[in-house]
Amino acid sequence: MYKATDKTIWTGRKSDQQSYLHEKVECLDFENNAFGSSSEKRIILLGYACDEGVKRNLGRAGAVDGPQEIRKMLAILPNHLDKAIQLWDIGTLYCADENMEQTQEHLTQFVSTFLNPNTFPIILGGGHDMAYGHYNGIRKYLDSHTTHKKIGILNFDAHFDLRSNENGNNSGTPFYQIAQNCNTSNTAFSYLCLGIRKDANIKALFETAKQHGVQYIEQDHFNMFHVNSIIEVVQGFINEVDYIYTTIDLDGFSSAYAPGVSAPSPMGFAPDIVLVVMEQIINSKKLISLDIAELNPQFDIDHQTAKLAASLIHFIMHQKQLI
Numbered sequence: 001m002y003k004a005t006d007k008t009i010w011t012g013r014k015s016d017q018q019s020y021l022h023e024k025v026e027c028l029d030f031e032n033n034a035f036g037s038s039s040e041k042r043i044i045l046l047g048y049a050c051d052e053g054v055k056r057n058l059g060r061a062g063a064v065d066g067p068q069e070i071r072k073m074l075a076i077l078p079n080h081l082d083k084a085i086q087l088w089d090i091g092t093l094y095c096a097d098e099n100m101e102q103t104q105e106h107l108t109q110f111v112s113t114f115l116n117p118n119t120f121p122i123i124l125g126g127g128h129d130m131a132y133g134h135y136n137g138i139r140k141y142l143d144s145h146t147t148h149k150k151i152g153i154l155n156f157d158a159h160f161d162l163r164s165n166e167n168g169n170n171s172g173t174p175f176y177q178i179a180q181n182c183n184t185s186n187t188a189f190s191y192l193c194l195g196i197r198k199d200a201n202i203k204a205l206f207e208t209a210k211q212h213g214v215q216y217i218e219q220d221h222f223n224m225f226h227v228n229s230i231i232e233v234v235q236g237f238i239n240e241v242d243y244i245y246t247t248i249d250l251d252g253f254s255s256a257y258a259p260g261v262s263a264p265s266p267m268g269f270a271p272d273i274v275l276v277v278m279e280q281i282i283n284s285k286k287l288i289s290l291d292i293a294e295l296n297p298q299f300d301i302d303h304q305t306a307k308l309a310a311s312l313i314h315f316i317m318h319q320k321q322l323i
Helices: 052-056 063-075 100-114 130-145 174-184 203-211 224-239 271-283 304-320
Strands: 042-049 086-094 119-125 151-156 190-196 215-218 243-249 287-293
Touching: 042 063, 042 100, 052 100, 063 086, 063 119, 063 304, 086 100, 100 119, 100 130, 119 130, 119 304, 130 151, 130 174, 130 243, 130 287, 151 174, 151 224, 151 271, 174 190, 190 224, 215 224, 224 271, 243 271, 271 304, 287 304
Parallel strands: 042 086, 042 119, 119 287, 151 190, 151 243, 190 215, 243 287
Antiparallel strands: none
16 A cells, blocks of 8 residues: 655756755655654655546546656756755555555545644645545644644646545545535535636536535636636635645646646646646645646656646745745
């Protein structure tokens, strides 16, 4: 279920000044290290190598290999992180015997264990079913450490992923599951989706979104032409929550940018508007954790989608260190 990362995955040009991220990163074995609170700032990478939820949702299998491809593309990028900031790769969770639920539970435990005010986790997927385990880890940590607990979920995605799990859990059900849990615990379900497509969600999902008070901006308005109104919506969402969990589903991007995903479409959004909104979220000082989902290397072209994922992480890491 868990493997530490082989450091040889992190390779690239060599320097004597940690000019590249593969020279900066430390690969650590979670099972043999303590990850308690620290006064030093840390960015922690954890892989979620599971596409069982994608298979159950009738998507294209292959996202299980996503974490390793993101690492390879991230390794060669330049390092502008402050020397005092630690960059740790703490390994990967694997789905054994098609038991996605157990993998989600392990992710919950990992996130709740290493999350603290000076640690920023980035989970590398993997199917979007990881959102359920990731959110639960954040919730578990906050329930134990603070009275300010209102979590806002901001999802860059073409899909609501609010499908009912009446017939089982999959990559299309995580936010429905979270909504049900919030209802049971009398906790606010705060969910904003950016990039929703009508040709990717049946009518019933829009009705489900309405029932649960989900906010969303459709893909045809999620672009730089509408940047001011987008910023206004996002800021309103930020103001209503204590923490923000951000999840980026790569299939929300147009396949011109992200061909290697589980559910590709040319009708997605572009990277520029995502970077604008991410900067806004980071500047709010409420971003607690982030993941990137649905990279499918089997269908990638020239590692284009993996490079997109790596560049997004590179941008977020370097912006986050300034806050």
